[in-house]
Amino acid sequence: MEYITLFFSALVDLSNAMAPYILFGLLFAGILHELVPDSIVKNHLGKDSIVSVIKATIFGIPLPVCSCGVIPLATSIKKSGASNGSTLSFLISTPITGIDSILATYGMFGWVFTIYRVITSTIISIIAGILSNMYVKKEEIRAARQTKPKAVFSMAAPTTENTIMNFSTVQTQQSSQKEEVCSDGSCDEKKNGIVKSTFSYAFGTLLKDIASPLLVGLLLGALITVAVPENLSEILVKYNWLSYIIVIAIAVPMYVCATASLPIAAGLMLAGVSPGAAFVFLSAGPATNTVTIGVVKKMLGTRTLYIYLGTIIVGSIIFGLGLDYLFRDVNVKELVHMDEHASLIAWASTFVLWGFVLFYVIKPYFFKEKECHDGSCGTV
Template sequence: MELLLQFFNTLFELSNEMAPYILFGLIFAGLLHELVPDTIVKNHLGQNSLLSTIKAAVFGIPLPVCSCGVIPLAAGLKKSGASNGSVLSFLISTPITGVDSILATYGMFGWAFTIYRVVTSLIISIIAGIIANFYTKKEIAQSVEEEHTSCCSGSSCCSSSSHEKKFSIKGVFKYAFVTLLGDIASPLFVGLLLGALITVAIPQNLSEILLEYSWLSYIIVILIAVPMYVCATASLPIAAGLMLAGVSPGAAFVFLSAGPATNTVTIGVVKEMLGKTTLYIYLGTIVVGSVLFGFVLDYVMSGVDIKEMIHLHEEAGIVAIASSIVLWGFVLYFVFGNINKKFKVFS
């Protein structure tokens, strides 16, 4: 009973922490959909090229969006015609960095560590995008051909795309909370439940375990960081705490890199939106890249002198709780609404 209460309490806290960013991402994606023509996305991010992948990665670096807030933005890019590689590159680079995270990293670790974090996230995201474009090239080409054939089967070839898009507030919210949220509701629901379960399962004495098994610290950090939800800024005090406890800077860096870039929610959405192949590329590139750059950091730096650790733990405010209620309302509506529809079909 105690574990069950702890699970629901963790789920509540996790929802409060994530919901405002997810809702912000949905609204931002809706605004982009209304303001930015799909042709611009297709022209700049729709090609299976290195330049498109780099553009997506660079575009994502300054955005102050977490690994869950980036989901609706990435979904919007995909719907607008961006390639798998561009979407994946954006998905990885955006949550690891961000203006707020960059400034916080500088305040805690200095410019050298900050630049290293930004550059490595850029490299990892670009490599992931290149690999994704290479392995999904045939799938994308087939999809584009089918869409072209379908679109041009009528009397006019894709005539609907030539109409100029008019901005509409109603269109923003319809696209955000009906189209996008409807697409990601199921993996979001499962991801939140798994995220809470994993958070409860993580031992409280993490730093002691990492010190006791220092030779396994990289693997342990990866196993914890990949499914766990932690935003780029919130990961900083955790990493600083690990370093102060004696964990190597490289292992702490792995947490800073893999933690914000992945979580159970994003993993589920990537699988549904981009397919299994891209999901494996997404996870594999982040894991290998984070560990590799962690080793490099340990080799270059004998240690990191942290004089002050920043750790803020604030109670959820009204905005966070209200956002959580709104998000869960939509998610439950889409999830159980779809289940009821499927049940009626088979009954």
């Protein structure tokens, strides 16, 4: 009974510490989604250069896209002509950060930890992209020679050009339509539509995508906080390298988004694990999982896959060691910011967040049959 009480107490503390920042981050992410069109991202990543890699990394940092959501976006960017390095750096930087994750990291661990996380993820992404462009050129040349004869006699090039022309025509028509919409005095309705779309994306699409992993992350974080025995944390603190190996072995294949990984990292630190080991989980966990590994191999090749995994693992460990050195004189548990007396805003945010999370997690089980009553399931 005592453990159950401690578990729920830890769960409430984690929720109160994170909820305000997650909700604000989601709202900011919705605004960002409406202001920054996807075409801007796609049009700057085609060159096989360091500048293109840096652009891809910078574009990816604030985007509120999780580990699974970045896969179709990266695939689209690659098909639009982005280089291997640009695609890879975007694929790494985007799921590690995100404006909602950045704000939640600040709320949980403070600004020093947050800045360190953003800078190091940027460095890892850029290095991976540069290495990919350097060492994959031979593979691309070999593949181009094999496919070149087929491309000469195929209709692929005209089809692509027609597609681009059609897409441009659609964009022009859409632009004209937008001008016509505002010419009849309906701009106020358009603004209302933008506000509605912002909230719909933030608390509908985005929060729905992360609801399940966030729930799991909060539960695991609270469980780790109370379940890790004292002697195990002492072993991990004494033999730091062991904790790094354990965390890497768990983080690389596991699917966890950047925001949902925060309560797990907090639980590790509250159990006595070093900040560096927790950082390794925050870095490698969102950036890799079994699905992304398969996609990278298929889309970018085996050599790029090795660069992808090697850069993330080695970079995370090196920067984890650096973080342990930076906080060598700081009590680990003092880094996690959880007030005993949460404010009214924190409690309200917790209720709102848990309401949405439980709704999106439970909804498929209760409304699945109801949605099929109209016969639409057979038409999907």
